Amino acid sequence: MTRLTAFGSGWLALAALLSASPVHAQGADADLVKRGEYLVTAGDCAACHTKPGGKFLAGNYTLNTPIGAIKTPNLTPDEETGLGKWTYETFERAFRHGIGDEGEYLYPAFPFGWYTKVSDEDTKAIFAFLKSVPAVKEKREESNIPFPFNIRTALITWRTAFFTEGRFKPDPNASEEVNRGGYLVEGLGHCGMCHNERKLVGNTSLAGRFGGGVIDGWYAPNITPDGHQGIGAWSDEEVVTYLKTGTAPGNRPGVAAGPMRQTIEESLSKMTDSDLKAMVAYLRTIPAKQTYKEKDLQAFNQPGAPGADTYLTYCSSCHRPDGKGAEGAIPALAGNTSVQSAGPETVINVIVGGLAAQNGYAPMPAIGQEMTDQQIKDVTDYIRNSWGNTAPVVSETGVVATARDKIKTMLAGNAPCSTTDDETLKKSVAEATGGDVLKGLKPTDFVPVLSRVAPQVKAAAPQAGDAAVVNGLLAAFCQANRGQEETAPLGWSATIGSFGNVAYSQVKNPEKQADAGSDQPPASVTTPPKP
Template sequence: MGLLSGGIVALALVGLGWLYLHPGYLPQVPGAVVVNATTQTINQGEYLARAGDCVACHSAPGGKQFAGGRAMPTPFGNLYVPNITADDETGIGRWTSDDFYRMMHTGISRDGTLLYPAMPFASYTKVTRKDSDAIFAYLLSVPPVQQPNRPHELRFPYNNRDLLLGWRALYFKQGEYVPDPKQPAEWNRGAYLVQGLGHCAMCHTAINVLGGSSESKAFEGGMIPNQNWYAPSLTSNREAGLGNWSIKEITDLLQVGISHRGTVYGPMAEVVYNSLQYLSDKDVEAMAVYLKALPQRDSEPLPTSSAQLVSPNVMELGRKVYAKQCAMCHGDEGRGQPPQYPPLANNQSITMSSPVNSIRMVLNGGYPPGTKKNPRPHGMPPFSHILNDEEVAAVVTYIRVAWGNSGTPVAPAQANELRKLLPE
């Protein structure tokens, strides 16, 4: 009996030893998925790269992901985005995580080259080392693509990188995001995403002639250079200020692309499509909490309706065009059929000081992004081939002043300038 029990113990020890050396044969908890640390880091890096919208710039239309080559027009000439796949010769295959973090944190490449601020390192500097390492691990997991980087085509003197030293002194403040101890964790998470990887201020802050922006004017809105869209102010309730929006209305706009308060088009639609729709509900809500809490900077009272500034002939022409082309979706009184057909009455995006976006929507039409939560969006057809400049100006003027809206009139010349940007 003693020999038998000793044999059983010995066999049990041998069995345990074999299982220790072959952990894949250990019994699994039903439904559990074992993910090793490397895979977890790569998955997290992919998520963070989505949050940073890296694919939008580093992938040319019709090209391989992250292989670069995309032309980025600037007021100073064309920049060509680099290859960031794991290719040793033309990508970042020979980089280290230290090289990558230095680039993200300081805007200096592996070879010591100063990066042009079209790369949003002024925002990415806020990204933590842990998150930077995760993004780097993910990029190294992407199949390498051998595609040489195309040199930039910048006019003199902007092709002299030494000038970037002055730009950096004026507009670049290096440093990871530091949580505000006076704010809750959700607000701080939202601030980290909006200020850092989201680099939202790059579009929603006016750019000056040097290609820089004032930190004191962050999120106050401005034209997006070379894209000819206006990024509305996030700190003014007369534009896209979110102080009187609900958190759900903000999260829907960011993650779905449509909400009962409005719809995203143009460059913001691309951001939602490439980036924001993939973020977790928790992270998008954190961003909404932070954005809603941005200090409002409305210093003067809201304007009243500007209908009296419009000539009766223009108003009547605009009304007729609206009744024929727009009322079917947006309603006789501009109330829309939200969320699919946004309201035009009492819509801040319609009455902003800049009418550019409204004119472009009439000329170009467009679709909200197709997202996981709205895979088949309703779009707006273009009217550039149907309406002349006078009709475009009249209908945009009409929707900016009708139903108590407080916008200002639009001139045919403004419509004509934006018509010139349409592809032939």
């Protein structure tokens, strides 16, 4: 399990609960299960225990760690492959002590170094919920961990050096809100698992505490109160809104991407406002940390900087030449805290893989598919060091090649088409695009077709929200044209990216109907010339 949160309840009713489903649970049992559901959701257990396209919490998600690829276990109550035969004592020993059901040491990819701080009441509620979910028979696949890391007894060295058992202890000099936030951040939330500089040392202060670091090929930014690299310049309201939506109100630039976006969608967005505010209040008490010193930055000659021409060719039409974007539609790059993180990984990954629409913002095409590795490196340096931005330059082009090999998205054309979970939206998209409307659709026809289809879908599924409608149309376009990527008139990434931009325009401004007889595509669907 990975990423959890907090509450509490009694233990006496647990025995009867273990054989009951949520439908039959009564009284205190039902309350315990409900409380556990909040904890599991807030902790985003599904992120690591539900593989893509798999059953909820059935495991076999692949964690790519420095010691190898680890397959996660099944957390459903299946008798043979899950937790069905586990007692609470067995679960508690694994959850808070890192000892498996057969007495084996667990790898610290499972954050028991944080979970040791979780209260008894919360641990019982979590276990009660896990016992209540539908059982799924799915055997855990073999992990790929090379010698000597596959020798679990060697983990005693790690445990001796870095693991300290103990419950969370409130600070008597801090407010109740700050202590609540500390419990969430330092325990069940295990924020340091991604935002600490070095990950394998668990929850120790030696880990570059909350100063930012690379996790699974993405850069988790500095979340200390530093004014330039961290959240020091953000208001509490901006941070809370970002945690709920992936974007911040007002002029605060940036959108969530990668693992953070998943965490927000599956977890943080479903937490209570009071818990999010408490987490922010606690983070304000952490000493500000600079992941890099501005005096150590390499000289960057902006007037003739490599990457300037690439930016103007590929990026400026949306993000503007001054990097300010369009408020509420295109995120600003100027002053963007995430853009200025110590590591460039997130910027590069977004350039290579694009982004789906979210919280009012347009989808971003996987424009990096049209660039060379050197162009991506240069434009990343340009973005991170222009308009007042300052950040370390990319030290080698290899990081770009690694991202290109690793990032798999529908927009890049190297991953399956996304799916729509909202059944009403799925039905409305199917009805509006029935037949072969989207199959083989040319860029010249995007505007006339989408000016009709997009408002129809939006009207039929008003509960979905604009971003979901845009993403639903993108998924439908992908599914209709899967297998025809090589014949896409502008190249796949440019074609589907242009479709997404036109869909966004028509969903947001349905009254602006384009001339259906036009034989020219709008500027947004043309492919930039390659320098």
